[in-house]
Amino acid sequence: MEAEKIIAQLESILASEHVHTDDKTRKLFAEDLIFSGPPPLAVIAPATRDEVRDSVRACTKAGVALLPRGGGLSYTAGYVQSEEDAVPAVVLDTRRLDRVLEVNADNMTVTVEAGCTCETMMAATAEYGLRATMFGPTTGRYSTIGGSLSNNCMFFGSAKAGTSADAVLGLEVVSADGKVVVTGSGAIKNSVPFFRNNGPDLTGLFLNDAGAVGIKVAATLRLEKIPKGQAASSFTFGSFDTLIHAIRAIGQSGLASECLGVGPAPLGDEAVSDPTLHVMCEGWTQEIADAHLAAIFEIVGTDGTAGEPVVPNFIRDNPFSFVQSPLDAKGRMQIWTHGVFPLGRVTDAYDGFMTVLKDQFADMAALDIEASLSFACAGSAMMVEPVLYWHGQAKNLHHTGMTPVEDRAPEDNDAARRDACVRSIRGAFASMMDDLGAAHMQYGRFYSYASATNDETVALLRNVKRAVDPENLINPGVLGL
C-alpha cells in the first residue's frame, strides 16, 4: 500500500495532529542515543487502547511494520531499524497512554497504561504509602513502564526485588492482528489482575521481548508498603578485586535494596581513584534497616573503608532526577554496555571487560576516550557494565530525550573517529559476553539473542512469533527475529 493511503487511514483513526509525517519528527524517531536508521513513514501517538488496536490493525493489514517506542532512552536499536533490513514502518509513540488506571491497596496492585512513567506511577502509589517492588530505572521521569518491561530494567529496589519483569502480575497486549490479549489472573473470567502464574506464564512471553511479540498497552505490578527504616553507607576499596568480593557477598545475602559499585577502569600507568560501593538497606523499622546495614559492614570487613553515604542518600532523595541528561557531568557522550552474570562469574566478567579495554587502550588514549566499570546487584544476578565517555557527535535525542541540554560547540574532526572506536569497543564487549554466556536486558537489535541462545529455544520462540505475527510486522529484527 502506498504511504499516503496508510497515513490517511491513521489520520482517520487518530486526530491528524497525532500522526506526524514531517521530516524533523521522523528523523528524531529514527535514532536512539547511538544508532540511526531510515526515517519511518510516520510517527503516531495513540492515546487509548482502542486507538492502538485500530492503528495496529490498519498497519499490519497494509503490510506496514510497527516500531513501538516509549521514552526512547535505550541505546540498542530497540525501535530503530537497520538501513539494510528496514521495511516500511510506522513508529508508535506510547507516551500519550499515560494514565494510572488503578491503585488497589487491598490487592497490593497498581495498573497503569504502558506509556506511564515510573515517576507518575510512584507518585500515585505513594499516596497510599505503597510502591512497586522494583520501582524503576534512574530515567524513571522520562522512560515508560512499557519500555522498561520490554527492555527489562533494574535499579531502584533491584538488589532485593530483581528486575522490572519480576514485579509484573499481568499485561494487556495488542497483537499484530489487532486483538487485545490479557495475561495472568486478569484473563480469568470474572477475576482481576492479582496473580501472575495462572497456568503457563504467558506474561513472561512479553517481558524482555524488545517489543517483538506485541504492543503492551497496560501492565499490573505488585506493590509493597514503603519501608519506614532506611540505612545507607558508602565504602572505598583498594582494588576492583576486593570490591567484587564484597558486592558478590552482599548480593548473596539479600540484605540490600540497592547495591552499586563504580570506579574508573584501571587501564594505563596513571593512578586512578579507588572504586567505591554504595549500599542502601531498608526495613519495616529503623532498627531492622540498621541491623541489615550492620550485617553488611560485617561482610565488607576490613576490605572497604566506610565513608559518608552521600551518593546512596542523594539517589534516594532524588530518585528520578539525579540522572537528568544522557551526557556525563563533563558534557561528554557516555554509553553503557552491560551483561547480566551469575554471582559466581562476576570475576570472569570483570576480567573479560578489562581484556577488551586493555586491547583498545592505545586507540582510546589517542582519541581521549575514557572508561569506568560498574557492578549492580539485581536479585539473583549481577549486572556488570563498563561505561565509555567521549566527545562525539550528539544525536537529536541527546538534546531532547531528557532535560534539554544546551547546543554544544561543533564537534572537532575526530568526533566521527571517536564514535567509530566506541562502536568497535562495544562490538568487542558483546562478543566477549557471548563467550561468557551473559544474559541481557535491553536486547534491541544490538545484543545477540537468536545466535547466542540454543537452537531449540529459539525455534520455539520463532514459532510463537509466527503464530502471533505471521508477517513479522511487530518490531521486526529485534532479538534477531
Ligand SMILES: Cc1cc2nc3c(=O)[nH]c(=O)nc-3n(C[C@H](O)[C@H](O)[C@H](O)COP(=O)(O)OP(=O)(O)OC[C@H]3O[C@@H](n4cnc5c(N)ncnc54)[C@H](O)[C@@H]3O)c2cc1C
Ligand atoms: C542516562 C540514562 C540512565 C539510564 N539508567 C538506567 C537504569 O538505571 N536502569 C536500567 O535498566 N536502564 C537504564 N537506562 C536505559 C533506559 O532508560 C531503560 O531501559 C528504560 O526502561 C527505557 O524505557 P523507554 O520508555 O525509554 O523505552 P524505549 O527506549 O522507548 O524502548 C525500549 C524497548 O521497548 C520497546 N517498547 C517500548 N514501549 C513498548 C510497548 N508499549 N510495547 C512493546 N514494546 C515497547 C521498544 O521497541 C524498545 O525495543 C538508562 C538510560 C539512560 C540514557
